Amino acid sequence: METISAFPHPAARQRAAAPGDCDICLLSHVCHSVPDAGSLPTAATLRARRIVHQGDAIYRTGDTLRNLYWLRSGSVKIRATNPFGLEQIIAFPVAGTILGLDAIEAGTHTSDAIALEDSLVCILPFPEFMGNCRRDFTAAQLINQMMAHDINELGRLLMSLGCMTAEERVADFLMGMSERMAANGYSPREFVLKMTREDIAKHLGMTVETVCRTLARLQAAALIRVNRRRLEIHNIEALRNMGHR
Amino acid sequence: METISAFPHPAARQRAAAPGDCDICLLSHVCHSVPDAGSLPTAATLRARRIVHQGDAIYRTGDTLRNLYWLRSGSVKIRATNPFGLEQIIAFPVAGTILGLDAIEAGTHTSDAIALEDSLVCILPFPEFMGNCRRDFTAAQLINQMMAHDINELGRLLMSLGCMTAEERVADFLMGMSERMAANGYSPREFVLKMTREDIAKHLGMTVETVCRTLARLQAAALIRVNRRRLEIHNIEALRNMGHR
DNA sequence: CGGGACATTGATTAAGATCAATTTAAGTGG
DNA sequence: CCACTTAAATTGATCTTAATCAATGTCCCG
Numbered sequence: 001m002e003t004i005s006a007f008p009h010p011a012a013r014q015r016a017a018a019p020g021d022c023d024i025c026l027l028s029h030v031c032h033s034v035p036d037a038g039s040l041p042t043a044a045t046l047r048a049r050r051i052v053h054q055g056d057a058i059y060r061t062g063d064t065l066r067n068l069y070w071l072r073s074g075s076v077k078i079r080a081t082n083p084f085g086l087e088q089i090i091a092f093p094v095a096g097t098i099l100g101l102d103a104i105e106a107g108t109h110t111s112d113a114i115a116l117e118d119s120l121v122c123i124l125p126f127p128e129f130m131g132n133c134r135r136d137f138t139a140a141q142l143i144n145q146m147m148a149h150d151i152n153e154l155g156r157l158l159m160s161l162g163c164m165t166a167e168e169r170v171a172d173f174l175m176g177m178s179e180r181m182a183a184n185g186y187s188p189r190e191f192v193l194k195m196t197r198e199d200i201a202k203h204l205g206m207t208v209e210t211v212c213r214t215l216a217r218l219q220a221a222a223l224i225r226v227n228r229r230r231l232e233i234h235n236i237e238a239l240r241n242m243g244h245r
Numbered sequence: 246m247e248t249i250s251a252f253p254h255p256a257a258r259q260r261a262a263a264p265g266d267c268d269i270c271l272l273s274h275v276c277h278s279v280p281d282a283g284s285l286p287t288a289a290t291l292r293a294r295r296i297v298h299q300g301d302a303i304y305r306t307g308d309t310l311r312n313l314y315w316l317r318s319g320s321v322k323i324r325a326t327n328p329f330g331l332e333q334i335i336a337f338p339v340a341g342t343i344l345g346l347d348a349i350e351a352g353t354h355t356s357d358a359i360a361l362e363d364s365l366v367c368i369l370p371f372p373e374f375m376g377n378c379r380r381d382f383t384a385a386q387l388i389n390q391m392m393a394h395d396i397n398e399l400g401r402l403l404m405s406l407g408c409m410t411a412e413e414r415v416a417d418f419l420m421g422m423s424e425r426m427a428a429n430g431y432s433p434r435e436f437v438l439k440m441t442r443e444d445i446a447k448h449l450g451m452t453v454e455t456v457c458r459t460l461a462r463l464q465a466a467a468l469i470r471v472n473r474r475r476l477e478i479h480n481i482e483a484l485r486n487m488g489h490r
Numbered sequence: 491c492g493g494g495a496c497a498t499t500g501a502t503t504a505a506g507a508t509c510a511a512t513t514t515a516a517g518t519g520g
Numbered sequence: 521c522c523a524c525t526t527a528a529a530t531t532g533a534t535c536t537t538a539a540t541c542a543a544t545g546t547c548c549c550g
Contacts, residue, residue, distance in 0.1 A: 080400050084489040086408040090400055102400065105393035110400065130386070137379045147392040148350035154399040155325050155335055155347065155355065161406040162450035163331040166506065197529060205407035210506060212530055228515075228529075244329040411538065442497065455538055457498055473497075473547075 048123050058099060058113040058121060065103035067123045071095055074119020075194045079202075080111045089203035091153065092116070092195060094180055098124075098146050116194040161205045164244065169204045170214045172243030174224065178233055189236065193229045293368050303344060303358040303366060310348035312368045316340055319364020320439045324357045324447075334448035336398065337361070337440060339425055343369075346392050361439040406450045409489065414449045415459045417488030419469065423478060434481065438474045 049072075052058055058069055061081060071093055078090040078099075090111060093099060099121070103109040133140035156176075160169050182188035193200070201208045218224045223239050225232040233239055294317075297303055303314055306326060316338055323335040323344075335356060338344060344366070348354040378385035401421075405414050427433035438445070446453045463469045468484050470477040478484055 080404055082404055082408075082489055086404055086489055088400070088404040088407045090403060102393060102396050104389050105397050110397050133385070134382045140378070140385055141375070144349050144388065144392065147389065147396065148347060151347050151392065151395050151399065152350050152355050154396065154403065155333075158335060158399065158403060158406065159325055159327055159331055159333040161403065162333045162447070163327075196527090202407070207507060208529080209508085209531085213506090216530080244327055244331055441495090452539060453497080454499085454540085458538090461498080 050121050050123055052115040052119045052121060054115055054117050056115050058115065059103075059109045060112045061109055063109045065100065065107045065109060065126055067100065067125050068129055069099040069113070070122040070124060071097045071099055072120045072122055075116045076119060077114050077116055077195060077199055078111050079114060087202055089199055091157075092199075092203065095184060101143075101147050101150060104147075116199075166204075166206050166210050167214050167217065168243055169206070170211065170218065171223075171239050172245065173200065173204055174231070174233065175236075175240050175243045175245050178236065188233070190232045193231055295366050295368055297360040297364045297366060299360055299362050301360050303360065304348075304354045305357045306354055308348075308354045310345065310352050310354060310371055312345065312370050313374055314344040314358070315367040315369060316342045316344055317365045317367055320361045321364060322359050322361055322440060322444055324359060325355065326357070332447055334444055336402075337444075337448065340429060343391050346388075346395060349392075361444075411449075411451050411455050412459050412462065413488055414451070415456065415463065416468075416484050417490065418445065418449055419476070419478065420481075420485050420488045420490050423481065433478070435477045438476055
């Protein structure tokens with residue numbers, strides 16, 4: 001899921017999340033659960049944030065929808081498991097994403113959100129959040145746009161799984177990562193993959209071995225340079241082309 | 246996309262859509278674009294509905310979002326096309342579904358909606374529709390739930406494409422159709438597939454030939470009986486099991 | 491009663507899964 | 521700090537599934 005640029009206060013994008021950031025946050029009045037906007041951080045602020053350690057779940061399938069979560073830093077995998085034990089990684093959200101929207105259908109989360117590294121989330125209590133949307137139509141529209149964004153993002157992934165070869169899928173995935181890195185102010189040509197090869201495989205509908213071999217082939221073709229989790233893109237145009245973007 | 250049962254007036258589910266139905270429709274005040282609910286059908290009614298002939302598009306990729314569409318009868322395929330000409334069928338909505346929600350992200354449709362048979366849609370002018378959501382929070386929540394439903398539905402399809410064999414995907418697809426038939430008051434064991442094999446193939450990420458052969462194998466195993474578009478499910482439990490439901 | 495789109499079936503090929511074995515790096519405890 | 525443990529990543533050999541290529545059948549519609 002890509003960051004919704006309209007959502008956080010622009011200034012918040014310029015620096016890492018820190019305790020003092022709440023005072024420039026457009027959502028603080030929601031996240032602090034007070035009806036008036038612009039209030040300064042209070043004791044409630046502390047309750048309203050949570051550090052999630054690597055491997056910990058932010059929520060799990062079946063959990064009642066109590067909060068939405070605004071991912072402020074770090075990265076996460078969204079994992080769906082079906083009754084038969086099949087497992088699919090739905091997305092790898094990064095900072096700026098609202099997590100948990102799937103639970104709005106039935107009031108219950110339909111996936112697990114698991115931190116890929118130590119991460120920071122702002123907790124948005126759902127009833128208060130919706131109450132705010134009721135008062136503030138702009139907030140409601142923002143949620144609509146975020147959900148529509150997720151729908152479109154899933155559509156793109158669907159096209160990848162439905163229409164592309166393993167090589168094309170990996171190229172497409174790397175380009176997607178690259179674009180999101182760029183959108184978050186990082187280098188689009190050099191970054192660290194926070195997820196395992198296994199996670200990538202389960203995201204792209206292939207096996208670990210195929211992910212490895214494909215990366216090796218892309219490197220042999222001088223499109224990328226990869227060492228464990230560290231990735232450099234050498235020929236971004238060729239990669240984009242290969243991933244049909 | 247499955248029907249949102251809370252959305253239409255219960256009585257509306259009992260009979261086919263007909264001109265006189267507007268007076269029992271919970272959405273009539275939106276769809277007729279008048280601010281007060283419960284108004285009787287007027288001349289505006291005629292403008293507010295549209296018959297879409299088989300093969301015609303309700304909207305196309307790139308179209309500006311002017312309306313959402315409530316599919317009242319018939320069936321539709323949602324097709325995404327990427328710049329490189331790849332094509333993926335995202336969904337096969339049936340009566341009761343709201344179409345066009347993907348356009349809410351950017352104000353532009355990101356897919357084509359094409360009628361698989363002559364179909365009837367109610368036209369919901371988007372500005373008026375959102376205006377109604379602003380006044381009526383219940384309507385806004387309904388939209389949220391419908392979007393979340395689409396997200397979850399896409400997640401399920403993703404799991405199918407990412408984790409299942411061709412046989413499992415076809416079984417899963419047929420079970421999904423069966424369940425939606427049941428939900429709309431039709432027989433879950435005997436129905437007509439409105440889409441071509443080609444459409445099914447593009448939905449499930451495989452070729453036409455594989456769809457055919459898989460159906461043939463399911464028939465040979467006495468799970469189904471299939472003749473062209475006409476389908477009977479003989480062993481619904483085995484089929485469910487095979488599709489990992 | 492053709493014509494054309496759609497569906498089916500067969501033969502062959504190729505992409506990726508599976509099985510198997512190392513290699514590498516990141517911790518961990520002495 | 522270093523040996524040891526273990527999860528993750530990589531590479532190779534073989535096998536299976538589904539794609540591709542090709543032909544034929546069938547139904548619908550004008």
